[in-house]
Each structure stands twice: as C-alpha cells, then as structure tokens.
Amino acid sequence: MASKNVKQEIHVLLVAFSSQGHMNPMLRLGKYLLTKGLHVTLATTEIARHRMLKSSAISPTSNSVSGVQLLFFSDGLSLEYDRKANLDYYMECVGKFGSINLSNLIKEHYPVNGQKRLSYIVNNPFVPWVVDVANEHGVPCALLWIQPCSVHAIYYRFYNKLNPFPTLIDPEMSVQLPGLPLLLTEDLPSFVLPSNPFGSIPKLFSDVFQNMKKYTRILGNSFYELEKDAINSMSDLCPFLPIGPLVPTSILGEEEEEEGQDTGVEMWKAENSCIEWLNKQEPSSVIYVSFGSLVVLAAKQMQSIATALRNARRPFIWVVKQPDTPRPDGSGQLPTGFLEETKDQGLVLSWSPQTKVLANVALGCFITHCGWNSVLETIVAGFPVIAYPQWTDQPTIAKLIVDVFGKGLRLRENKDGVVSEQEIEHCIREVMDGPRSEQLKSNAMAFKREAAVAVASGGSSAWNIQLFVDEIIAS
Numbered sequence: 001m002a003s004k005n006v007k008q009e010i011h012v013l014l015v016a017f018s019s020q021g022h023m024n025p026m027l028r029l030g031k032y033l034l035t036k037g038l039h040v041t042l043a044t045t046e047i048a049r050h051r052m053l054k055s056s057a058i059s060p061t062s063n064s065v066s067g068v069q070l071l072f073f074s075d076g077l078s079l080e081y082d083r084k085a086n087l088d089y090y091m092e093c094v095g096k097f098g099s100i101n102l103s104n105l106i107k108e109h110y111p112v113n114g115q116k117r118l119s120y121i122v123n124n125p126f127v128p129w130v131v132d133v134a135n136e137h138g139v140p141c142a143l144l145w146i147q148p149c150s151v152h153a154i155y156y157r158f159y160n161k162l163n164p165f166p167t168l169i170d171p172e173m174s175v176q177l178p179g180l181p182l183l184l185t186e187d188l189p190s191f192v193l194p195s196n197p198f199g200s201i202p203k204l205f206s207d208v209f210q211n212m213k214k215y216t217r218i219l220g221n222s223f224y225e226l227e228k229d230a231i232n233s234m235s236d237l238c239p240f241l242p243i244g245p246l247v248p249t250s251i252l253g254e255e256e257e258e259e260g261q262d263t264g265v266e267m268w269k270a271e272n273s274c275i276e277w278l279n280k281q282e283p284s285s286v287i288y289v290s291f292g293s294l295v296v297l298a299a300k301q302m303q304s305i306a307t308a309l310r311n312a313r314r315p316f317i318w319v320v321k322q323p324d325t326p327r328p329d330g331s332g333q334l335p336t337g338f339l340e341e342t343k344d345q346g347l348v349l350s351w352s353p354q355t356k357v358l359a360n361v362a363l364g365c366f367i368t369h370c371g372w373n374s375v376l377e378t379i380v381a382g383f384p385v386i387a388y389p390q391w392t393d394q395p396t397i398a399k400l401i402v403d404v405f406g407k408g409l410r411l412r413e414n415k416d417g418v419v420s421e422q423e424i425e426h427c428i429r430e431v432m433d434g435p436r437s438e439q440l441k442s443n444a445m446a447f448k449r450e451a452a453v454a455v456a457s458g459g460s461s462a463w464n465i466q467l468f469v470d471e472i473i474a475s
Ligand SMILES: O=c1ccn([C@@H]2O[C@H](COP(=O)(O)OP(=O)(O)O[C@H]3O[C@H](CO)[C@@H](O)[C@H](O)[C@H]3O)[C@@H](O)[C@H]2O)c(=O)[nH]1
Pocket: 020, 021, 022, 024, 146, 147, 290, 291, 292, 293, 294, 295, 319, 350, 351, 352, 353, 354, 355, 370, 371, 372, 373, 374, 375, 377, 391, 392, 393, 394
C-alpha cells in the first residue's frame, strides 16, 4: 500500500510533435505508464488541439484521452498557417517558441515547491529541444524513437560518422552496416540523401544523434524479436530499449476500449460504416490501400492504382485523403468515372478507422506507404503487405518488410517515376495467391504471434516497460 502511494505522486510528462503518427505511440506508452500507477500528461502544440476538436476526438471541455491528461502549447504560428507547405520554417518555430512555451507550461503545472513533482519527461525525436528544457528544470529525459530501430541505427552511424558511407550521390552505391542487410541508395532514409529538399530535418537529426548522451534512455516503438540484429548491433554504441509495438489494444487482441478511446487520437473523422461492408466480404479477400496522413500521389500514379484495382476484380478499400488545399495538377484526385465504375467492387474513403479495418478477417493485403505505425499495425494483425515507400524512413522500412521480415513485396517504379498498373496487379496476385503467397502469409503470422508474446506479461517489451518504470520510480 505504501509503495502505491509513492507511485501515485510520480508525474511523467510526454512531449510529442503534433502529428497523429507521432502522438499515438506516445499516448500508448502513456497508457502503459498509467497502468503502473504513474500520473501521465501529454503535451503537444495547439494545432493538434485544433485538429482534434474538428474531428471530435476531444470536446472543448475535455482534457484527456484514454486517461492521459492533455496540455497544449503554442508553436508561435497562427492556426491557419500552412505548416506543411513551409516545413523548414515550421520546424524552426516549433523549436524556438515551443521550448519557451513548454518551459512556461512546466513552471505553471509543476511549480517547484508545489505538490506535483515532475519526475520524468519523454519526448519524441521531432521535438529534440525538449531534452534541453528538461535539463533546465533538472528533470531526467528519455527519448521515444517512433521509427524502426534499424533506422535509428543508420542515422546514429551516419550522423556520428562511425561507418564509411560511400558517396551518397552515387546511385549505384551500397552500404553494409552491422545488424542490417546490404542497403542500396533506394533503401536509405531519404533525409541522408543529397536529393532531400528539407534542410531542417537533417539538421535536427544531426543534433539528436550527436547528443544521444543527454538522454537517460532510448526507448523504441519496436520489439526485440522483430529487429534483434539491429538492436544487438547498437548495444555497445547507444542501447535501444524496445517497448513496442505501441498499437491500439483492440488490434493487439486485448480488451476493447470505449468507442473513440482506443488509446489514440483521430485528427480526421473516420468513416466507420466501412466495417459493416467489410463484415460482408469473404475472409482474406479485401485489398486495403492507404498512404497515411501526409502523402499525396501524382495524378498518373492515382490513375495506375485505380486501373490496377479495377482490373484485380477483388474487393478493395482505398483511402484517398484530400489535400488541405486542392492541387491544380490533379495530384491526389481519383480518375474521372472510377467511383461509378467500381461502386459494387470497393469503397473509397477519405479516412478509415484503420486499426479496425486491419483487425477484420476480410483483409487480404495492404498496399502501404510504409509509415512505421501502419507497418506495426499489419505486423500485429498478421497479414502481408505491398510496399510503396515515398520518403523519410519508408524506403528502409520497405527493405525490412521484404528482406528481414519476409512479409511483403515492394512496388518498383518505371523510368518515369510511376508504378505501372501491371506492376501493381502483379504484386497483388503474388501476395494474394501467387507462388510466394503462402510463405509471405506464414511469415506474417509468425510475427503476429511474436508481437503478442512480446507485449504479454513476461514478454520482452513488457519486461522493458517495467524496467523503465522502475527507473522512473527510482529517479
Ligand atoms: O485512413 C487512415 C490512414 C491512417 N490511419 C492511421 O494513421 C496512422 C498513420 O501513421 P503511419 O503509418 O506511421 O504514417 P504517417 O502518418 O505518414 O507517419 C509519419 O510518421 C511515422 C512515424 O515517425 C513514419 O514512419 C512515417 O514515415 C511518417 O510519414 C496509423 O496509426 C494509421 O492507423 C488511420 O487511422 N486511417
């Protein structure tokens, strides 16, 4: 009883960049910490609050999700400012104003001589300045790395100049790093390549990876059995503590939470009626296509996906998220007539309840941009994927899917930079019922079982979370 009272006085502050794919793993970590009796608050920028109110993920009077308290601070920009179109300036403002405003928030909510003592801060890599704010307040800070450990291992070696990376300008180059398969240019995270147009991200990562020592722990949204070679390869350099997969409890096969409280936030309103439609489809028959929250595909690419889906003559769900501002070049738009031609075959949604879709037995395969949350969700759900990576960590994740996890195929672009309809149709056939289908499905099922073991009591991730909780309590 005495130890429970001690735990109840321990407050942990999680700080995340405001996108859905960044906040959700943090919230799921927060939920684990809550179950251990800690008090947990998640802080992010005001723009997230604005989007969550719009999608009804929170109400104007609520200040918590799944028991995790929410706090918001300003990034110094107006809510209307087009952050996506000005990424470099946006990142600069988040760092400059976010650090001042977060520091003030900490002073206000955890006053030095007050009742609430802030014991620990956890931030994600896209708000790296948080570790300095934590130091300023004398609070230990851990990093939650929200991409694969393999990507962490590449960046760590690249930004600390530990391994000879050949001239990255050479399109024929390859790099062999410990614990990883041979990586070609097409397999590397786009931010290390000279073609990367966003100056702010390499600068941000360079700071993060040269300053890993500021953190007490590097936690990771992965699990040991999934990336053991990469995780082992980092043990002497910068130990990585995998505590994932941080996915909703419903897809993990644990108890369902209340509607809308599945340990996550929804920045866009999901079209839940698709579940009823899915329930009417044959098992393992449906192709699910989604490219996450950020990617907008070129008009030609939309055309070839549309043709491939129509020709595949299988049921499908395609998430086509409308860009915030319509593009005059037609990117992100469905070809004319597609909806009418396929109305008896499939559904096009502007946003899906993805984790519920992936948990449905009707799902056969997922054509994905390889966002790490989506890929972890398919690992837990246990079916194969078709990888069409676009940027950032996605090329490396596609490489892992094909060559390390052995649970999917990668779409190849033609010389015009487009994946043809024939290529998409071919991969769909291969994954659904081609000669390699059984092996891909069996590998996918094996990782599903391993993921379930990792998070269950006594499993590798459950063990690591307890280790971290013990460190927080002892701090
Ligand atoms: O219709 C949809 C589509 C997606 N999702 C959810 O949205 C999240 C998307 O996350 P992710 O798959 O990681 O994609 P992004 O939002 O694109 O994620 C960004 O952040 C990830 C973590 O850093 C990186 O791995 C990606 O490359 C980067 O694009 C997932 O949880 C999905 O379940 C839905 O609920 N409905």
